Amino acid sequence: MKNKNVSTVAIGILTYNHEKYIAECVDSVLAQTGNFSAEAIVLDDCSTDKTEQIVREKIRNQSNVKYIRNQKNLGIQKNLRKLLAELEKTKCDYVTIIEGDDYYFSNNRIQKHLDCYVQYPETLFTYNKLLRLNQETGSFDIFAPDFVQETITTSELAECNHIGNLGAAFYSKNIFQYLDDNFWKNEVYDWFLHIYLSQFGEVMSIEQPLSVYRLHEESFWSPKSKEDKNKNIQRLIDTYDDFFGYKYSWSLQHTKNISNAACSYESLPIDDIAIISGIFPAKSSGFSYIEFTEILNKFSKAVVYATGKHLPLINESIEQALTDYKNKYKIHANNIRRYYDFTPIRAKLLYGIFLSETYDYILPVANTRQIPFVFTLYPDGGMKFYDREVDKKLREIFSSPYFQKVICTQQPVVDYLLKKKLCKEKDIEFIFGVVTPRQKPAPNKRYFDGKNKKTLDIVFVSHKYKNPSWKGYDIFIETAKKLSALFNDITFHVVGGYEKGDMDIKGIKSIKFYGTKDIGWFRDFYKNIDIIISPTDRETKETGVFDGFPTASTTDAGLNGVAMLATDPLKMNNGNFREDEEIIIIQHDVDDVVKKAQYLHDNPERLKTLGQNGQRAVSRIYSYDSQIKSRLKILDECLQHPIICSVKPTIKRRIYNKGVHSLRTIARRVLK
16 A cells, blocks of 8 residues: 555666566665565567566565566567556556666665655656666776766757666656657657657756666667767767757767767768868858859768857857758758767768858868868858968968869959969869848839839948948948938838847937848838849958858848949959949949939939849849859769869867867766
């Protein structure tokens, strides 16, 4: 009979062919003492050794222990499900499970968990530290000794199995309401069970080793090779990732990385193309979002390694970005991975964009792993003219025996590389412009005419930078003030990280701020926008920094029929757009911008013609064939016919040094 004045605990023992260890396990369960009432269930999955005989002898005089033997072997998952169903039938307040080859290290293990529940009654489950016993050597060590904290979140559990196994956990009876049929469609092991349950309540830790996890050659998991374990882990994580709707994808990717890194490099599968990016898959990453998706569409064995480095700069979360992208493009879900310095990338070709990312990530991986690489040298992203440090980086990149091609998008960059003799002309591919969305503009585009559309709508689009003059935000605001003084029918719009308090907007009669938006949002937005002003001024002799022409935001607006007003300090247009017919070139000067915007206000038909002509020009210059197809062709050629120089890199760089400590301390618990 259960004592209604004390807590009741149901203890489940899972066993199969544990004749060497089951006696110690049962003894440790029976030895539990404290202020509670307990009953135990031993579920034997049709053992073929003396397990049944040993258990029956141990529990012969124990009325509170039930032995159940399966008529046939069910396997780990089905046996666990059956045991949990049996434990639920007991109606006990708490349940705990241990496998027949493990045992409790402390006789008051159950009481310590109950004490924790007294202190934290809303807890869903608790867990204690594990002692790991190497059966062959007889040595003990503490599992996950570096992870010491009172509570653990779902993301932390998804990132690494800090709990260890079933024998460490102690559950409230409330868990049973969450273990539905949908949950059991998965391959359920302890790690998945604990990640899943942690979503529904607090998980508390007892920082004492109260249970022993035994490593021996007869167990299901321990004798497997690292490579076999890794294949199982990679497969299971992909399955779990999908089940959770990719909510914990960033965390789960950590375990995949650690598992891969613990195996021999030669045992890992070879990808066709590996991309490393600090901004992808942020929705507002613009052209990289589009370009990388197209590469994934073209090459089934292409992968993108996301570092997440630059997302804080645009106020986006890498966790959320990864979740959103994988849900949108489920076909590519398993091809988006998390990058660390110790990530063992194995691919036929590497690809990156921007100088900084190519130098920091692509180059060291290429030189260390002997992988050919291609990169796009966009303006910005660390690229400067007449900068010694930048030139040094470029020389190091181009001198690598694994360098194949550089794609340049602006003629001044090509001219600079050749003038400084940084790169051979045969290794440069020129594709003017930037990748733009493959989508049709919104229908029923409206233009200001003073009658049917009575408001002239002018927009500024840019990420927020420390210096507002870099993208010309200061020029835009001053232009808005002067135009507001002249007209009452103009509304100004700001899309990006800018806020009302960033600059003085007094005198602007109508202005709206939208914050950062993803690519898909702009299509309908631009339907009612007349003009985009892009008064960038980042090309200076002092800094050497420059923007491309036109900026990606400007071309996206132009693609949607918005009249484009943009600066071109480096004369990069070079005949690509017909000036004053398809685009208006402005100076980084308020009066010049005001004059040209005023002209369009006073000549609505000219405004409409400019917008429509610009739209056709952008569609031509930034077509799929011109931008995406050309890039895919270069990648495919380098993938199929790489040329490896016999000269080794002159500058050696260290990589994979960061995170080595975490690799060594975590890998063992991943492949435990």
